[in-house]
Amino acid sequence: MKVLNDFSNIFKRYDLDGEVKGQAKTISKDPIMQEIAKLVIEGDDEEISVVVKKALEVKSPLQVINDALIAGMNEVSRLWADGIYFLPQVILSSDAMSIGIDLCEKAMGKSMDRKGTVITHTAEGDIHDIGQVIVNALLKANGFEVIDLGSDVPVDKVVAACKEYKPAMVTGTALMTTTMTAFPKIAHQLKEAGLPIPFICGGGAVCEEYVTAYDLGIWGKEANQATGMAEDAIAGESWESMRSKWNG
Amino acid sequence: MTPKERIMSVINHREPDRVPCFGANSTVNYDQMEKVQAFWPDGHEKGEIMAKQALAAYTVLGFDAVRVPFCQTFEAAALGCKIKPGITPSGESIPGIEHPPIYKLDDTPVFPDNFLSKARIPELLKAVKILKKELGDEVAIVGGIVGPFSIAGSLLGTIPILKASLRKPEMIRPFLEIGVKAGAALAMALIDAGVDIISCEDMTASPALIAPNTYIEYELEYQTRQLEDISVPKILHICGNVEQIVGYMGHTGADILSIEPATKPQVAREKCGAEIILMGGVDTATTLFMGDSETVKQTCEESIADGIQILAPGCAVAPGTPLENLLTMVEVASKAHLKSIKI
Numbered sequence A: 001m002k003v004l005n006d007f008s009n010i011f012k013r014y015d016l017d018g019e020v021k022g023q024a025k026t027i028s029k030d031p032i033m034q035e036i037a038k039l040v041i042e043g044d045d046e047e048i049s050v051v052v053k054k055a056l057e058v059k060s061p062l063q064v065i066n067d068a069l070i071a072g073m074n075e076v077s078r079l080w081a082d083g084i085y086f087l088p089q090v091i092l093s094s095d096a097m098s099i100g101i102d103l104c105e106k107a108m109g110k111s112m113d114r115k116g117t118v119i120t121h122t123a124e125g126d127i128h129d130i131g132q133v134i135v136n137a138l139l140k141a142n143g144f145e146v147i148d149l150g151s152d153v154p155v156d157k158v159v160a161a162c163k164e165y166k167p168a169m170v171t172g173t174a175l176m177t178t179t180m181t182a183f184p185k186i187a188h189q190l191k192e193a194g195l196p197i198p199f200i201c202g203g204g205a206v207c208e209e210y211v212t213a214y215d216l217g218i219w220g221k222e223a224n225q226a227t228g229m230a231e232d233a234i235a236g237e238s239w240e241s242m243r244s245k246w247n248g
Numbered sequence B: 001m002t003p004k005e006r007i008m009s010v011i012n013h014r015e016p017d018r019v020p021c022f023g024a025n026s027t028v029n030y031d032q033m034e035k036v037q038a039f040w041p042d043g044h045e046k047g048e049i050m051a052k053q054a055l056a057a058y059t060v061l062g063f064d065a066v067r068v069p070f071c072q073t074f075e076a077a078a079l080g081c082k083i084k085p086g087i088t089p090s091g092e093s094i095p096g097i098e099h100p101p102i103y104k105l106d107d108t109p110v111f112p113d114n115f116l117s118k119a120r121i122p123e124l125l126k127a128v129k130i131l132k133k134e135l136g137d138e139v140a141i142v143g144g145i146v147g148p149f150s151i152a153g154s155l156l157g158t159i160p161i162l163k164a165s166l167r168k169p170e171m172i173r174p175f176l177e178i179g180v181k182a183g184a185a186l187a188m189a190l191i192d193a194g195v196d197i198i199s200c201e202d203m204t205a206s207p208a209l210i211a212p213n214t215y216i217e218y219e220l221e222y223q224t225r226q227l228e229d230i231s232v233p234k235i236l237h238i239c240g241n242v243e244q245i246v247g248y249m250g251h252t253g254a255d256i257l258s259i260e261p262a263t264k265p266q267v268a269r270e271k272c273g274a275e276i277i278l279m280g281g282v283d284t285a286t287t288l289f290m291g292d293s294e295t296v297k298q299t300c301e302e303s304i305a306d307g308i309q310i311l312a313p314g315c316a317v318a319p320g321t322p323l324e325n326l327l328t329m330v331e332v333a334s335k336a337h338l339k340s341i342k343i
Helices: A030-043 A046-057 A063-081 A087-108 A130-141 A156-164 A181-194 A222-236 A238-246 B003-011 B028-037 B045-061 B075-076 B122-133 B148-156 B158-167 B169-193 B212-228 B263-270 B285-291 B293-305 B325-336
Strands: A117-122 A146-147 A171-174 A199-202 A219-221 B065-068 B140-146 B197-203 B234-237 B254-260 B278-281 B310-313
Touching: A030 A063, A030 A087, A046 A063, A046 A087, A046 B278, A063 A087, A063 A130, A063 A222, A087 A171, A087 B158, A117 A156, A117 A222, A130 A146, A130 A171, A130 A222, A146 B075, A146 B212, A156 A171, A156 A181, A171 A181, A171 A222, A181 A199, A181 A219, A181 B140, A181 B234, A199 A222, A219 A222, A219 B293, A222 A238, B003 B065, B003 B140, B028 B045, B045 B065, B045 B122, B065 B122, B075 B122, B075 B140, B075 B148, B075 B169, B122 B140, B122 B169, B140 B148, B140 B169, B148 B158, B148 B169, B148 B212, B158 B169, B158 B212, B169 B197, B212 B234, B234 B263, B263 B278, B278 B285, B278 B293, B285 B293, B285 B325, B293 B310, B310 B325
Parallel strands: A117 A146, A117 A171, A171 A199, A199 A219, B065 B140, B140 B197, B197 B234, B234 B254, B254 B278, B278 B310
Antiparallel strands: none
C-alpha cells in the first residue's frame, strides 16, 4: 500500500512560512533517467524498482547508476544542505537509491567499481546513528565502498575493522557529549597499530577543538564534507594535510 | 530569597534577587559523583543513589534546583522497551534503548495498567520523595518526563519513525497517544511524590531530526495534551536549533522553554512573546565541556544579556565536564540581574 501517491506538494509541504523555498533541479534530459532521478529525490522505494528495470532494457547499468541514481542523490544532498529537505527525506532517498543500485549491480553481474573503502560508525553508548546515516548515503552516492559498523560501536570493534579492511578513511559520529570520549581512544589505538588512517569525527556534540586535540582526528563540520574528505583520503593525503585543509 | 523562591519569582514574572541557575536536563558530572560518592549505573537504577546524585546539583554546584532522572528511558522501559544499562565496557554512561525496537508501524501499542509500577519508575519516585524530605521548600525539585514524539521514537526506533513521519504519518498517531499517556502519568506521579517543576525533554522532535511541519502537524497537538493537565510549572526542552518551531513550542502550555545556544534567545522571544520564560545559555559541548571558565563566564553573561532568564546548560551535561565550568555558571548567575522583558 502506498499512502503518499501525490508528490506534487512535497516541496511545498516542507516550505515553512516562506522561509525556505526551493525545488529539485532537472537532472537529465533523457526522460527515463530523469524519472529515476526524480524517484530518488522523492524517496520512492516502490516505483524505483519498476522504472530502473525498464531503464536497464535500454541503458547500461553504469549509466543508470551514475546519471540517474547517484545524480538524483546528489540533488537530495543539495536540497538538504539548502535546508529544503529534512532528515526523513534524505533517509528515504538513500533507500530508493540503494534499491536502484542493487538492481543495476545484479544486471552487471558484479558490484560497481568503488573508489575506495570508508568505515563509518557511531560512538559507543550513542544510539543516535542519524548523522552517520547521511554520511553513508552520500559516500555510497559518490561511489565509495562503505563498511557501516552502525551505532553504539565499541572502540575495539572500530580498531579491529580498520585492521581488517584497511580503509582509506574512518568516520565517527557522536550526538552526545557523553559518548565522544571514545574518539581519542580509537585514534590512539589506530596509531599504536601503525594505521595512521584519517579519522573524521563529527556530530552534534563534537567540536573542532576537541577533535584536533588528538592525532589522526579531523573535524567533520557537516555530513556533506564526507565525500570531499574521502576523495582526499583515497588520493593518499595524510591526516595532517587533511586537517590543515579542512580544519582551522 | 531561597533558591525555590528565586525560580518561582521568574516563573511568576516577578523580579528575583538574582538570575536563577539550574538544569532542565541532567547536570551530573564525574566530580559530583566523587564528591557525594554516588555513581552510575546505580544512579540510574536505585532511588537512594539517584537522590544522592541529584542533590549534588545543590550541595556541590549551588544550583537552585535539583533534577531527576539523568536519562530519557524511564517511560520507554515501563512500556516494555529493552534498556541498555548505563555502563559500557569503556566506562559509565547513560542508558539507551536496545535494538531492535519492540513495535513495528502497523502494530497496536499497549499502555500497561500498572505503568507506574513498571521498570525503574518506582525507584525514580522514591528518589523524589527522598529529595523532598531533604530539601523541603528551600530548593526546587525538577522531575523529568519525555515528550510524545521521543517516546514514540523509542517504541518504533528512530529511523523507522523518521521514515514514517514522511511516508505514513497518520500511523504514528497511536504511538504518540501512548507517549502522551506515559509522560502525563509519570508527571502526575512525580508531582504526587513532591516535584515542583516538570521538565519535558523531546529530543526527537528537533528540526535536526524531523521536518518542522511534522512537528507542527503532528507532535504539537500531542505535546500540548501531554502538558495540559500538569498543575506545576512546565519546562519544554527540544535539542538543537529550534528557531523554525519555537513559536509553536510557546503554544504548548509550557511556562519555560529550554533552548540550546543554537537557537537565538531573541528569535525565541520575538516568536513567543513576553509571557514565555527562556532558559538555557551555555553550549554543553563547545563551552561547558571543552571551554575554560573564562569562556563559560563570557557566554553566560552574553546569554543573559540576550534574554535568557534562567541560566542553564543548553542540554544534558557531559559527565566529563570540568566542575569549575559548572561552578562558573553559578558564579555568573549570582551576580546577574534580569532586565525587564521588552518586545
